[in-house]
Amino acid sequence: MRLNQFISASGFCSRRKVDKLIKEGKVTVNGNQISLGHVMSEGDRVEVDGQLIKAKVNDVYLMLNKPPGVTCTAASGIEGNIIDFVNYPERIFPVGRLDKQSEGLILLTNDGSIVNELLKEENEHEKDYIVTVDKKITAEFIEDMASGVDIYNPRKKGNVKTKPCRVVQLDDYCFKITLSQGLNRQIRRMCRRFQYTVTQLQRVRIKDLSLGTLALGEWRPLTQEEIAKLK
Known part of the structure; x- marks a missing residue:
């Protein structure tokens, strides 16, 4: 197994972060600094900044119904x-x-191995969102949203056009949108382009996983069937 895969699979950090730590000389195998691409042998002792990295015993997969106010970061x-x-x-x-x-x-x-699979834009995994806005929705708004919208992309420091998507009106102020990409604050920026402000945004599906009846603020482990679908 490659060293960066072992450390990532342990849950310590992402592979990209591991590669950075290796370049900085902070990773050792059996007490020796190593280079990128190092392949481990059975019984190797791996340390990062002196901290022993142990093989992960069990994979954990949780689904959370995140409430507003919680920040999606592992930074303590x-x-x-x-x-x-x-x-x-x-x-x-x-x-x-x-x-x-x-x-x-x-x-x-x-499980660091599933992150790239789920987040790579080219994999085009669908996600469903229920969106409430501050004024009455028109048929023109729904059509414009579905056709692709020019929005600002802070990563590219310029405007990009979103991919065409499915948009279904649910009532006067609410619609469901299905995206296969995940640009920064994408739905909010799309709505703002047509002078609508999002007042509530809820994600209800990722790929084959649905929120279902899980209460706001609650979490549960994925079932074996859900894990199989995820992978």
Whole structure:
């Protein structure tokens, strides 16, 4: 097994972070600094900054109905972070994000191997959101949202056009939108483009996983069937 895969699978940090730590000389195997791409042997002792890394015993997969006000970060120094909120006895991290004001389905795990699969935009995994806005919805608004919207992308520091998507009006102020991409604050920026302000945003589905009846603020482990679908 490659060293970065072993450390990531232990739940210590992401593979990208492992590679950075290796470059900085903070990772040792049997007391020796190693280079990128190192392949481990059975019985190797791995340390990061002197901390022993142990093989993970069990994979953990949780579904949380995140309430507004909780921040999707594993950084312990940030007040209201999702890890403190869940208070799970083992080290876990959130898969992707919901912005602080939003609520709904988010996954937490210690399995770094599923992160890229779920978050890579080219995999086009669908996510459903229920969105409430501050004024009456028109047919033109629904059509415009579904066709793709020019919004600001802070990562590219410029405007991009969102992919066409499914949008269904639920009542005068509420609609469901299905996205296969996850740009920063995408739905809020899309609505703002047409002078609508989001007053409530809830994610209810990721791929084959649905929020169902899970109460706001509650979490539960995924079933074996759900884990199989996730992978």
